[in-house]
Amino acid sequence: xxxxIQINEGPYQHQAVDSAYQFAKAALDKGHEIFRxxxxxxxxxxxxxxxVPPQDDRNLTKLWAELAEQxxxxxxxxxxxxxxxxxxxxxxxxxxxxxANNIHPAFRISGLGQLIEAGIAADRLMVFxx
Amino acid sequence: MAxxxxxxxxxxxxxxxxxxxxxxxxxxxxxxxxxGVYGALRGTTIATRVEDAVKSGRxxxxxxxxxxxxxxxxxxIEGINVVDYAGFVDLATECDRVxxxx
Amino acid sequence: MSEIKKFMYVNRKAPYGTVYAxxxxxxVLIGAAFxxxxxxxxxxxxxxxxxKGQDTQGVGMxxxxxxxxALGDYDVTKLYVERESLEERGLxxxxxxxxxxxxxxxxxxxxDSIKLVSREELAGxxxxxxxxLNF
Numbered sequence: 001x002x003x004x005i006q007i008n009e010g011p012y013q014h015q016a017v018d019s020a021y022q023f024a025k026a027a028l029d030k031g032h033e034i035f036r037x038x039x040x041x042x043x044x045x046x047x048x049x050x051x052v053p054p055q056d057d058r059n060l061t062k063l064w065a066e067l068a069e070q071x072x073x074x075x076x077x078x079x080x081x082x083x084x085x086x087x088x089x090x091x092x093x094x095x096x097x098x099x100a101n102n103i104h105p106a107f108r109i110s111g112l113g114q115l116i117e118a119g120i121a122a123d124r125l126m127v128f129x130x
Numbered sequence: 131m132a133x134x135x136x137x138x139x140x141x142x143x144x145x146x147x148x149x150x151x152x153x154x155x156x157x158x159x160x161x162x163x164x165x166g167v168y169g170a171l172r173g174t175t176i177a178t179r180v181e182d183a184v185k186s187g188r189x190x191x192x193x194x195x196x197x198x199x200x201x202x203x204x205x206x207i208e209g210i211n212v213v214d215y216a217g218f219v220d221l222a223t224e225c226d227r228v229x230x231x232x
Numbered sequence: 233m234s235e236i237k238k239f240m241y242v243n244r245k246a247p248y249g250t251v252y253a254x255x256x257x258x259x260v261l262i263g264a265a266f267x268x269x270x271x272x273x274x275x276x277x278x279x280x281x282x283x284k285g286q287d288t289q290g291v292g293m294x295x296x297x298x299x300x301x302a303l304g305d306y307d308v309t310k311l312y313v314e315r316e317s318l319e320e321r322g323l324x325x326x327x328x329x330x331x332x333x334x335x336x337x338x339x340x341x342x343x344d345s346i347k348l349v350s351r352e353e354l355a356g357x358x359x360x361x362x363x364x365l366n367f
Contacts, residue, residue: 030219040259
């Protein structure tokens with residue numbers, strides 16, 4: 001079965017990013033497909049490559065990036081939500097005349113249409129949030 | 131035609147579980163996870179409603195979240211089934227749609 | 233991508249206190265371009281999103297309530313409001329924005345986008361969806 005996953009909350013602040021990760025991992029282990037993971041609202045903060053969580057804590061950006069690499073996951077960060085929250089890749093940095101970017105290469109920035117498209121393409125949309 | 135309803139809020143903080151229980155249609159499955167697992171405890175102010183939901187449909191609790199919070203399965207409402215994340219995936223697969231009561 | 237799915241945006245949170253109402257509305261506007269069968273549900277505190285007379289000047293935030301009035305132009309014309317949620321909050325339809333659309337199948341007659349439904353009816357409508365988007 002084909003799943004789409006939407007994450008509405010920021011990492012560490014809320015369990016949503018963790019729950020979505022555990023769900024995705026379990027789904028992939030069972031041989032299901034994840035069509036897309038869409039990060040929305042504060043969920044976009046998961047994509048920062050600058051986070052340095054304490055050594056004894058999980059690193060959610062890294063966990064997602066590793067899972068994405070193993071399973072070739074499409075991880076999309078909503079551009080509108082990202083702009084509001086100061087999340088930018090290199091293109092966005094240049095486009096908005098900013099002096100830095102912070103998106104981990106495992107993630108890509110794109111529009112909300114990607115969420116709707118995922119809802120259309122997937123058999124189930126799973127929403128994790130607050 | 132069944133819907134999997136997921137609830138991740140403590141019933142003592144938000145009305146998500148109460149609202150979810152008011153919108154159930156036949157064939158439903160309810161999964162309590164994250165802080166939603168507190169809704170699985172016996173003897174609470176919402177327990178009677180959860181017990182009713184157990185009688186006319188399926189109610190599950192995510193074991194990992196239940197354990198993480200130090201809860202005792204002995205204090206869980208009878209008839210609630212414990213699943214793991216793989217079981218969560220199975221429920222989402224078996225049902226036709228998923229409604230997250232955020 | 234020719235398949236048409238039934239999408240319902242489920243709104244259960246009040247505006248301004250958190251960003252969910254605004255960012256959910258942004259999805260609705262973008263989603264309208266995908267020609268799916270779209271509806272919005274307002275229940276629990278979500279009914280507060282479409283209150284009349286919102287004035288955000290004093291809080292310094294953007295008043296996005298006029299956008300709900302524009303939904304008809306995007307062919308988003310099914311806004312289900314749960315009667316019990318209104319009653320529990322001491323509200324009636326008169327407290328809500330008069331949201332209208334022009335029905336192209338009926339000589340562009342102006343019609344109400346808001347459909348008042350009972351909790352039971354809304355539960356049935358939710359059961360009829362392919363995709364439920366919760367914010």
